[in-house]
Amino acid sequence: MTGQFVRVAESGRPEIGFTLDGEALTALAGDTVLTAVLMQRRAVRRSEFGDGPRAGFCLMGACQDCWISDEGGRRFRACSTLVTEGMALVTLR
Amino acid sequence: MSAPIVVGAGPAGISAALTLVEAGLRPLVIDEAARAGGQIFRRPPPGFVRPPAKLYGADAGAGVRLHKAFDALGDRIDYRPDTLVWSIEPETIHLQGPAGRDRLDRGPLLLATGATDRLLPVEGWTKPGVFSLGGSQVALKAQGCAIGRRVVFCGTGPLLYLVAYQYAKAGAKVAAVLDTSKFADSVRALPLLAADPAKLVRGVYYLAWLRAHGVPIHYGVRPVSVHGEAVTGLTWRDAGRRLNETSCDAVAMGYGLRSETQLADLAGVPFRFDAGRRQYLPETDQDGRSPAAAVYLAGDGAAVRGAAAAETAGRLAALALLADLGHRVDTAERDALRARMNRFERFARGLDVAFPFPVDLLDGAADDTLLCRCEAVTVGTMRHAVADLGAEEVNRAKAFVRPGMGRCQGRMCGLAASELYARLRGLPLDQAGRLRGQAPVKPIPMA
Numbered sequence: 070m071t072g073q074f075v076r077v078a079e080s081g082r083p084e085i086g087f088t089l090d091g092e093a094l095t096a097l098a099g100d101t102v103l104t105a106v107l108m109q110r111r112a113v114r115r116s117e118f119g120d121g122p123r124a125g126f127c128l129m130g131a132c133q134d135c136w137i138s139d140e141g142g143r144r145f146r147a148c149s150t151l152v153t154e155g156m157a158l159v160t161l162r
Numbered sequence: 163m164s165a166p167i168v169v170g171a172g173p174a175g176i177s178a179a180l181t182l183v184e185a186g187l188r189p190l191v192i193d194e195a196a197r198a199g200g201q202i203f204r205r206p207p208p209g210f211v212r213p214p215a216k217l218y219g220a221d222a223g224a225g226v227r228l229h230k231a232f233d234a235l236g237d238r239i240d241y242r243p244d245t246l247v248w249s250i251e252p253e254t255i256h257l258q259g260p261a262g263r264d265r266l267d268r269g270p271l272l273l274a275t276g277a278t279d280r281l282l283p284v285e286g287w288t289k290p291g292v293f294s295l296g297g298s299q300v301a302l303k304a305q306g307c308a309i310g311r312r313v314v315f316c317g318t319g320p321l322l323y324l325v326a327y328q329y330a331k332a333g334a335k336v337a338a339v340l341d342t343s344k345f346a347d348s349v350r351a352l353p354l355l356a357a358d359p360a361k362l363v364r365g366v367y368y369l370a371w372l373r374a375h376g377v378p379i380h381y382g383v384r385p386v387s388v389h390g391e392a393v394t395g396l397t398w399r400d401a402g403r404r405l406n407e408t409s410c411d412a413v414a415m416g417y418g419l420r421s422e423t424q425l426a427d428l429a430g431v432p433f434r435f436d437a438g439r440r441q442y443l444p445e446t447d448q449d450g451r452s453p454a455a456a457v458y459l460a461g462d463g464a465a466v467r468g469a470a471a472a473e474t475a476g477r478l479a480a481l482a483l484l485a486d487l488g489h490r491v492d493t494a495e496r497d498a499l500r501a502r503m504n505r506f507e508r509f510a511r512g513l514d515v516a517f518p519f520p521v522d523l524l525d526g527a528a529d530d531t532l533l534c535r536c537e538a539v540t541v542g543t544m545r546h547a548v549a550d551l552g553a554e555e556v557n558r559a560k561a562f563v564r565p566g567m568g569r570c571q572g573r574m575c576g577l578a579a580s581e582l583y584a585r586l587r588g589l590p591l592d593q594a595g596r597l598r599g600q601a602p603v604k605p606i607p608m609a
Contacts, residue, residue: 073309075310077306
């Protein structure tokens, strides 16, 4: 699957393992959760109002369009949370 | 007497904090980010290696200077990073930080809350792959990522060309730059823009560079719709009203910047309409002193003038705060700062002329175009609120049909809702009203 984001710099950072809807994937240390997900997918969540998938928008904590959960039910803003080793994220699947 | 509280650690907040420390005070500095710098001088997470010149371009010197000066403050300030001010009451301000919720007695308050992109809905703007222009810059600056493989930059304002240039320089594919302004608007603005020749020259350079590198640039454009479940293309009208389609997998959009004013609202600052900026802004004197007792504003959160102006305004507002506390202030320095602010203001007015807001953009929008991203309120629903429900101003429309009532509290759609309201009623924009700020300004966990 092709992601939304493309790395154009800073690709020498160490790898970090996380899961996305149960699938084992890697991100780079310093990636936000939004970057980690959008390197793999084109969306992070579905609108609660049935108008389709969303992938964040402002990337600076203002729009609140990138809230995501982990398997423990913890919710956070993907653009302002760094991905950590072993994170188990749940998107729209 | 409680310590002064600076909210925001961008150029204005940093400069204010430095000024207060210099006068022997120990201010609290509360910032939502993990590291000081603001959006313009945002620092990537640890482990990133690009030098400041790559991140901040021509402004790198100012960025590094501000970062160093702030980091050197150490415990001469009470610094609270990763912390949100979610409400301001007459005696108390409410925080949400890494250690949870907290409340502080309210000392003199200096708000340096910055700006976000000014946005206008277009059919499909909530689809994955559409990001705000500022957001597309954050992806590159703070994450080393482009928002897509073929990116269209659509909207207007100086940032449109700057970010397109930064993307192309970084090796990303810029499919097109679509500007809603006309080239003639820029020409008309030249006398005002001459107030900051260096900045003007830089703007011309980005444009020339993009042209020389074969990036298609179109003026007088009106975006029509974004296609695909995730973005596959953008339909737009050219200046001759002809329909065009550009295939792309990402769209960066923005129509200049808007001041982030919700905390000023909660702090009881009265607002006045700024016709050039098309926004109700917190009222202040020329130094940033508001009519509300012991509330000061500085930087883009007071009025959008850019980073260099924000740094000057931060010092000026801090000097006003100090003068009100009875400190002696160097009036010659203050006068020099005021004169600088006048030049920044002149340039900012020039940008409003060069990149006018496309007031007609929502006229032809399909009824099912989403206006409010959070609550999925459509343009058609807003038309209904005005035509059938008789909403007398935009807050009534909010009460009736909920635009701006969601998690973003109208930061993304609030100005567009006012613009649409005014247009539907045939009123001048100042009579549409403004969405009032409500606490919590951002979501906070339930305790």
